[in-house]
Amino acid sequence: MPWPSDLLAEYPCDFCGGAVNHPVIERPDGLHVVECDDCGLVFLSPRPKDEHLARLYEADYYTCDSDVGYQGDYFSDRRRESLFEQARAWLAILAETGIAVSGKVLEVGCATGEFCHTLLQECPTVDRVTGIDLSQAAIEEARSRYGDIAFEHGTIDNLEPRETYDAVFAFEVIEHLSSPDAFFRKASLLMREGAIFCLTTPNLECGRSIGLSNWAGFSKSLEHLYFFSPAMIQQYAARYGLKIERTLSGGGSGSNRLIKSVKRKRVKNALKSLGVLGLLRKTRDSLRPRQGLQHDYQSEEPRHTLFMVLRRHGPATPKCRAEAEPSDY
């Protein structure tokens, strides 16, 4: 469904401020992805105005069944179990690559809190966990599930830089933001010297390797505003004194399965209307062997989801693009 033009606006490049770009692809929602001529950042332009972005994350973002937001019921027990599995997989990947998590930890975009809870349960070196999310509904659910964790409603901008952390996590966050530059800056201010910043985001390099028109990153999750390659993340990281420690990718081939998923949704809806979907799922789950912590994250081929760990080196003195002189870079 195309966006009404009065809800859209053009913004300069978030990384370099440049106003000149060239087209990359048109998405199914009619919005255009462009690439900055100066720095290579890939983003939507024009895009929904900042004042309309928050609407995407109100209560129905977590329960809607459309091409924007989470599919199915995000608050269900079934989803909760899959979030636990995902959390354990992230921790396993960190452990396998030799990255230790300890001390005070912050998760930005914590949703219903399963990663925060898993950290506290499975990492004895973690002392305290704070989770923050833009969705009031998700934070209320997180508080009711895990009373021993400090959950806050808001964005990273609401956090005081006086409080610093040993680890910051942001899974599938930076592609949603109006300014990733401001986010990287604030995250770096919240990190102690030596702290890690672990993020995931759709991997543009995967799209480039399989063909942009074949990449699910442009045809699903239509609330995404930015599309990052590891090289672009590296540019942001370097601006704020962060160095890349690990770059992995996984989560499948990234091939566009939009048509298949529409067909699958129709079949699901038909089964739901017959009242047998729940029974079929229970039967399938009881027959399915436990997957354990298997994952396909590796450092060779570019796959759909980018997983990167950055580390703060040196004291925090960064400026954001708007405050800095070009010579600072």
Ligand SMILES: [Zn+2]
């Ligand atoms: Zn640029």
